[in-house]
Amino acid sequence: MVRIVYFAWVRERIGKAQEDLELPAGVATVADLIAWLGSRGPEYARAFAKPEVIRAAIDRAHVKPATPIAGASEIALFPPVTGG
Amino acid sequence: MPVRVQSHDFDIGTEVKRLTAGRTDIGAIVTFTGTMRGGTGEHPITSMTLEHYPGMTEAELERVEAEARARWQLQTSLVIHRHGEFRPGDNIVLVVTASPHRQAAFEAAEFLMDYLKTRAPFWKKEVGSDGAAHWVDARETDDTAAARWSHGVGPT
Numbered sequence: 001m002v003r004i005v006y007f008a009w010v011r012e013r014i015g016k017a018q019e020d021l022e023l024p025a026g027v028a029t030v031a032d033l034i035a036w037l038g039s040r041g042p043e044y045a046r047a048f049a050k051p052e053v054i055r056a057a058i059d060r061a062h063v064k065p066a067t068p069i070a071g072a073s074e075i076a077l078f079p080p081v082t083g084g
Numbered sequence: 085m086p087v088r089v090q091s092h093d094f095d096i097g098t099e100v101k102r103l104t105a106g107r108t109d110i111g112a113i114v115t116f117t118g119t120m121r122g123g124t125g126e127h128p129i130t131s132m133t134l135e136h137y138p139g140m141t142e143a144e145l146e147r148v149e150a151e152a153r154a155r156w157q158l159q160t161s162l163v164i165h166r167h168g169e170f171r172p173g174d175n176i177v178l179v180v181t182a183s184p185h186r187q188a189a190f191e192a193a194e195f196l197m198d199y200l201k202t203r204a205p206f207w208k209k210e211v212g213s214d215g216a217a218h219w220v221d222a223r224e225t226d227d228t229a230a231a232r233w234s235h236g237v238g239p240t
Contacts, residue, residue: 007135007137007207008135008207008209008219009219057137057140057205060139060143060144061140061143061144062144062203076137076140076205078205078207079219079222080222081201081203081204081205081206081207081222082206082207082219082220082221082222083136083165083177083200083201083204083206083207083208084118084177084201084204084206084226
């Protein structure tokens with residue numbers, strides 16, 4: 001099980017802030033995870049319609065789409081940040 | 085090198101005093117304060133919510149600050165970033181840098197802002213005078229501003 005957390009419009013479109021999921025064997029990278037999540041229902045499809053704009057963090061550090069997710073306990077998916 | 089993420093306001097004078105009390109090794113203090121804009125006449129913004137990723141926000145701000153301290157000689161520094169509900173004119177972010185001479189303090193403060201804007205996990209949602217809310221889009225100019233620090237600007 002891995003905890004997936006969502007922020008900003010990703011969270012709003014999916015309708016939840018976090019969930020614990022068992023990932024299928026073929027989901028090896030952040031990009032794989034986003035593609036798989038996008039197939040889980042219309043709300044997910046809407047949140048991940050443009051996977052290239054989605055940013056990710058593994059265990060609270062920024063990662064790239066190609067980063068492997070093996071061993072992660074918390075994966076966050078969110079839009080580009082707009083603080084400051 | 086404190087980093088604070090909080091919902092309540094900050095007072096610049098109090099923070100600078102606290103940071104530099106009793107120190108005689110500082111010759112330059114730079115403060116930057118980011119505040120909320122109320123939009124323009126055509127597109128007024130009446131309020132804003134700043135969401136963040138508790139835990140990662142602090143970690144990321146600490147990484148950014150450590151990077152600044154590795155690049156410039158800073159005697160001390162401070163980053164405060166607020167989250168929650170905002171009105172136009174409210175304080176959002178405070179960066180304070182202190183160094184023996186002004187150049188390091190100026191550059192480090194600018195670097196801290198450029199980096200935290202592209203790396204600290206905050207998201208702004210604005211509400212206009214018509215009541216419609218929208219998430220603020222990231223600006224490409226912020227990425228450009230952060231990227232220039234990788235091209236030999238600042239001390240090596």
